[in-house]
Amino acid sequence: MSLKEKLLTSYIAFEDNLEADSPLHDLRNEAIKNFEVQGFPTKKEEDWKYTSLNALLKNDYSIFPKNDSNVEFKNVKQYFLHDIDTYKIVFIDGVFSSFLSETTHDKIDVCTLSSALNKPKYKAVFEAYFGKAAKKDSMASLNTAFAKEGAYINIPKHKEVSKPIEIINFSTGNESAILLQPRNLIVVGENAHVQIIERHQSLSDNAVLTNSVTEIFAEKRAYVDYYKIQTDRPTASLIDNTYFSQERDTNCNLHTFSFGGKLTRNNLQYFQNGEHSNSTLKGITILEGKQHVDHNTLVHHIAPNCESHQDYKGIFGDASVGVFNGKIVVERDAQKTDAFQQNNNILIDDKATINAKPQLEIFADDVKCSHGCTIGQLDEDALFYMRSRGIAKKEARALLMYAFANTVLESVKIPELKNRINKLIAEKIGVSLGFDV
């Protein structure tokens, strides 16, 4: 039985067990039909031309993993931003861990999707937002069909959340292969501010495939800072689907740090519905071995006078593969749009590959849109210059890579997180250096 068949069969049992009056009932049924028609994406689709899921889909994934895992905090402490106080929404094999989490309902809601779904008082929120930003493509539909758990964050208007919120999905490997489908719903009210850090972390070498959907709604003047840390083990793969829906005068920034994992696909879509919105999408990708990371971004400028800034840096070693497919759509009404996209890549080894494809679709006539893409090697003259000043080759290469990635790192607003990323980069390129970036 193929994974698709297995999922379709499992769905019947899954939906039977849920309450029929769930606000998601109709959505789920529609979603599974979408998935059934579309199936898993293949390389024949333009958007998946450089990324094949075939090898991943051969695993016999457990879809409803058993939950008998005990995870001690001391064993996973390193994956938290433990040097500062944070809210934490933690899942182990897809099941909420109240022991590792720190949630709240005090003026703000930082809790789980399942608990919010069960409470009548949140019904209006689900009706207003759930599924409204996510697309109906096959992977997002698959997630919607099985959506039952994830983070639920609702920040009322004028509320500035005092500490970052961490969303962490652990997988323990108590099944030989596991499919996880977390579903996050984040609503940021008028003039509210929030910082969110998300990561997926496998704790064993068993296969993990995560198909995650996150919808973020920014009401007017809201400010959202979102960080994705993708440093998972070489047996873990991730298909991330993240959607930002922005009302007027909002700022939504997302940084993606992709250093680990087997295959990672980031579907990141921004919809600017209100004027004077600002979107920032940044990423650092550093790969080795046979790692594969595919950034597929869309910024949809619907309202006028908005800005978007994209800055993606990639460093590819060994036989790793990078994909950057960045699409900017400017609708006819979106006059005075200022859209900028930058994608710079360094290939360290002869067998490394980067596929870069900027796409601009502009229907308005008074806009500023630009994109730049470079693919190069480390500058030999710069290396000799640094070495002649006493900096060893390995460190000189590292310093050049740091400098290259720095435009992305410098805008990380949580100092402890910035330090952490700094260390992760140093680890990844195998150096310990005493300079700040």
Added chain:
Amino acid sequence: MLHIKNLHAGVENKDILKGIDLEVKAGEVHAIMGPNGSGKSTLASVIAGKEEFDVTQGEITYEGNDISELDPEERAHKGIFLSFQYPVEIPGVSVTNFVKTAINETRKAKGIEDMKAGEMLKLIKEKAELLEIDRKFLSRSLNEGFSGGEKKRNEIFQMAMLEPKLAILDETDSGLDIDALRIVANGVNKLKSENNAILVITHYQRLLDHIIPDFVHVLIDGKIVKSGTKELAYELEEKGYDWIKEELVK
């Protein structure tokens, strides 16, 4: 200190240096002059260890040891410094961070612990004053958007920080106006001592008015064809290089 014997070097089967002999002792200033394309910058790069050049014959000994197989960073750790004709721009790395890294990497190679932050700051302040460098300049990205003069001043600032035993100044005077030239030369002169040596590579004599050489060598077509004292530099300035070439033909 530096002893070069019958040095042949080049790139991809093309000989650029065709038998250089040169001896530089501690406390001395040597100038190497010559027309464009004579091999001056190649000589500087080969001494500093640029891998693009192959040494095909001869040897370079420094403090009694053959260094021709050493990496550029190993030569730097032994006290060899090259001030570049065209310093490389490195966006994203500030002057201060670069210099700190260079100093501590050299200390690490020697088994000495990192310089303390306070000591480093004091040293940076002192050397920046020597070269009349503004503090703001130090937090800018290395050489990015620097004028020609700023780049050269920054090279000598790094030299002052690293305190090399053998400093090679490759066309340090090019791109400098007269004030910057004075500041740079003054900086170099303050660093001069009994224990170190300076090799000045230049096209023109004007830098040698400020950094007075003990010896002047003329490099033409990959060979040192004439050596003398500083008077030779004046003669070259006045008469150009053709008379030497003619002498050679005879």
